[in-house]
Amino acid sequence: MTDLSQRLRSEAASLDQQDPLKHILNDFLLPEDCIYLDGNSLGPLPKAAKTRAKTVVEQQWGDDLISSWNKHQWIDLPAQVGAKIAPLLGAEASQVIACDSISVNLTKVLCAALHKCDKSLVLSQSDNFPTDLYMVQGLSDLLGKSKCELVCIDEDEILSSIDKYAEQAAVLMLTHVNFRSGRILDMAAITEAAHRHDILVIWDLAHSAGALELDLNGCNVDYAVGCTYKYLNGGPGAPAFVYAAKRHLNDIRQPLSGWMGHKKPFEFTQKYEAGQGVRAFLAGTPQIISMSVLDASLDIFNGLSAQQIREKSVSLLGFFEACFDALFLPNDGFICITPSEPCQRGSQLAYSHPDAYAICQALIDKKVIADFRAPNILRLGFSPLFLRHQDMLEAALRLKVVMENKLYLNSEYQVKHAVT
Numbered sequence: 001m002t003d004l005s006q007r008l009r010s011e012a013a014s015l016d017q018q019d020p021l022k023h024i025l026n027d028f029l030l031p032e033d034c035i036y037l038d039g040n041s042l043g044p045l046p047k048a049a050k051t052r053a054k055t056v057v058e059q060q061w062g063d064d065l066i067s068s069w070n071k072h073q074w075i076d077l078p079a080q081v082g083a084k085i086a087p088l089l090g091a092e093a094s095q096v097i098a099c100d101s102i103s104v105n106l107t108k109v110l111c112a113a114l115h116k117c118d119k120s121l122v123l124s125q126s127d128n129f130p131t132d133l134y135m136v137q138g139l140s141d142l143l144g145k146s147k148c149e150l151v152c153i154d155e156d157e158i159l160s161s162i163d164k165y166a167e168q169a170a171v172l173m174l175t176h177v178n179f180r181s182g183r184i185l186d187m188a189a190i191t192e193a194a195h196r197h198d199i200l201v202i203w204d205l206a207h208s209a210g211a212l213e214l215d216l217n218g219c220n221v222d223y224a225v226g227c228t229y230k231y232l233n234g235g236p237g238a239p240a241f242v243y244a245a246k247r248h249l250n251d252i253r254q255p256l257s258g259w260m261g262h263k264k265p266f267e268f269t270q271k272y273e274a275g276q277g278v279r280a281f282l283a284g285t286p287q288i289i290s291m292s293v294l295d296a297s298l299d300i301f302n303g304l305s306a307q308q309i310r311e312k313s314v315s316l317l318g319f320f321e322a323c324f325d326a327l328f329l330p331n332d333g334f335i336c337i338t339p340s341e342p343c344q345r346g347s348q349l350a351y352s353h354p355d356a357y358a359i360c361q362a363l364i365d366k367k368v369i370a371d372f373r374a375p376n377i378l379r380l381g382f383s384p385l386f387l388r389h390q391d392m393l394e395a396a397l398r399l400k401v402v403m404e405n406k407l408y409l410n411s412e413y414q415v416k417h418a419v420t
């Protein structure tokens with residue numbers, strides 16, 4: 001055991017030494033001794049975000065008051081932030097805008113897509129993140145099934161389902177990286193297959209943006225949405241983003257036609273006229289404080305390529321698995337439900353275990369922050385910018401202590417919290 005951990009330790013040290021992103025580690029503030037494997041759910045605090053929060057509240061809001069809309073270009077933030085996200089998506093600046101949440105933005109892009117055809121079915125994977133399905137259900141209740149009806153399909157049968165529903169399907173709405181298993185769907189092939197039947201395609205990039213290489217323009221994606229509080233480290237409740245293909249930009253019709261999406265909001269006219277391009281997805285006043293914090297956080301990505309980020313993520317996952325395989329025995333009860341091929345998975349590993357919830361709680365007590373996803377999944381996220389290979393080994397070693405001593409059987413770890 002000591003020989004083994006010694007060997008893994010020197011391997012980790014050498015991988016960390018060669019890490020081309022090691023200079024970024026220092027841009028984040030994390031508690032002492034904490035191994036944060038939940039950056040896929042809430043990214044940690046960048047130093048620059050903390051500084052910007054103080055500036056935007058104290059100087060901009062506090063001192064400059066309403067003049068900040070012009071003086072500090074608050075009014076430009078949704079487009080400015082969109083432009084910073086665009087290169088990570090394989091998109092141009094004019095195609096991305098920051099606003100609202102994924103849930104709200106999904107409603108907008110669903111309506112924009114449904115508006116363009118007279119078919120009504122919206123296909124989505126049955127184990128999609130629930131809010132995605134809920135939003136289609138809500139829209140269906142509002143518009144009626146003749147205009148919008150949800151059909152859940154199996155993630156293993158997407159291509160055959162496209163053929164099956166070719167005549168009736170208007171929209172295919174998929175999450176690119178499954179939030180439980182971490183499995184990646186083939187964006188290029190699926191989008192192309194759907195387009196062959198005139199089905200518009202919406203991708204949810206919640207677990208992709210900031211962790212994977214994306215090529216939305218190259219894949220001809222129609223619309224995409226994503227959040228910024230996961231791998232983009234924008235902070236709790238940070239605004240989401242919307243992407244639209246260039247071919248749709250001059251013709252965006254969405255029902256949340258608020259004044260910020262109007263062609264000329266400060267003319268205060270009575271009739272709504274949609275603004276130019278992706279701006280038409282704006283509805284109300286932007287969340288300036290959180291958008292400013294996000295704007296500062298995104299500067300970390302400046303000068304990094306999505307390929308470098310992806311390579312670091314693949315290396316971290318591979319090394320964690322090597323540690324896990326070396327330290328754990330099959331009878332510890334973990335079953336990895338994440339695909340084993342690096343090209344088929346995002347930046348997380350998910351293990352099912354009958355005691356997953358209690359194990360996760362015991363692990364958190366050991367300062368390894370992971371999360372639990374019902375019904376029985378321990379989910380470990382490997383957000384690549386602030387983690388080191390030595391953290392992978394240390395996390396595996398602390399998990400081993402939890403398992404060997406059966407610490408998870410402790411009654412305090414059985415109590416379910418409101419947020420898991």
Ligand SMILES: *Cc1c(COP(=O)(O)O)cnc(C)c1O
Nearest residue numbers: 101102103129175179204206227
């Ligand atoms: C995290 C996540 C969301 C969150 O949606 P919000 O409306 O921004 O809270 C949506 N979809 C997926 C796939 C997610 O993982």
